[in-house]
C-alpha cells in the first residue's frame with residue numbers, strides 16, 4: 167500500500183480510502199462491519215471515510231475499540247448547518263466512533279458558495295471543537311458539484327481537505343465541464359489541500375468487468391491524494407488493494423525511468 171501526506175494537513179494516509187457509506191445496508195451487525203474494517207486495516211487501508219448520515223460510524227467504532235486509535239485516520243462528516251446542531255453531531259460522532267478525536271471533519275455535501283456561507287454556524291462549532299482537541303482537520307465534501315463551489319472551497323482558508331467527484335468519464339458531475347473540474351482538483355492539490363475523490367466507479371453503475379480500469383484511472387490521478395471507494399465486502403478489499411499496489415509500483419517505475 168502507498169502511504170502519503172494528506173496535503174499540508176500533517177496527516178499520513180493510505181492512497182486507498184475505505185468509503186464506509188454503504189455498511190449500514192450491507193452488514194448485518196455493527197460487529198460484522200467492524201470485522202470488515204479490521205480486515206481492511208490488515209491489508210494496509212488506514213484511511214477510513216464515514217459520515218453521521220451514513221449510519222456507519224458505529225461499525226467503525228467496533229473496529230476502533232480493538233486497535234490503537236493512532237493506527238487509523240478517520241474522516242467523518244456532518245450535514246448540520248448551525249452551531250448547536252454541529253456541536254451535537256460532533257459529540258455523537260465521537261461516541262459512535264468510540265474515539266476522543268476526529269482526524270478530519272467535513273461539512274457534508276456543499277453544493278454552492280451560498281451553501282458554504284450558510285454553514286458558518288456549523289463551522290464555528292468546528293473551530294471550537296478543534297481548539298478543544300476534538301477535531302484535527304476541517305474540510306468539506308462537494309458531492310457531485312463543480313464550478314463556483316470549487317472556487318469557494320479552494321479559496322476558503324480554513325478548509326484544508328476537499329472530497330469531490332472524479333472518474334474516468336466525468337460521469338455524475340454537475341455544474342461545469344469535467345476538464346475544468348480536473349483543473350480545480352489540481353488547483354486544490356497545488357494549494358496544499360488534502361484531496362480525496364469519490365464516485366470513481368460511478369457509485370457501482372458500470373459493468374463489473376470494467377471496474378478495474380475505472381479504479382486504475384483513479385489511482386493514476388496524481389492530483390488526488392486519496393481514492394475513496396465504497397467498499398462493501400471482502401472481495402472488494404482484495405481487488406482494490408491489488409490495484410492500489412499495482413498502480414503504486416507502475417508509477418514508481420515510470421518515475422525511475424524518467
Ligand SMILES: NC(=O)c1ccc[n+]([C@@H]2O[C@H](COP(=O)([O-])OP(=O)(O)OC[C@H]3O[C@@H](n4cnc5c(N)ncnc54)[C@H](OP(=O)(O)O)[C@@H]3O)[C@@H](O)[C@H]2O)c1
Pocket residue numbers: 184185186187188215216243274275307308309310329364365366367368369370371377394395396397398401402403405406
Ligand atoms: N457527499 C459526500 O460526501 C459523499 C457522497 C457519496 C459518497 N461518499 C463517500 O464516498 C464513498 C464511495 O461512494 P461512491 O458513491 O463514490 O461509490 P463508488 O465508490 O463509486 O461505488 C461503490 C459501489 O460500487 C460497487 N463496487 C463494485 N466493485 C467494487 C469494488 N471493487 N470496490 C468498491 N465498490 C465496488 C459497490 O456496490 P455493490 O455492493 O452493489 O457491489 C459499491 O456500493 C462512500 O462510501 C462515502 O464514503 C461521500
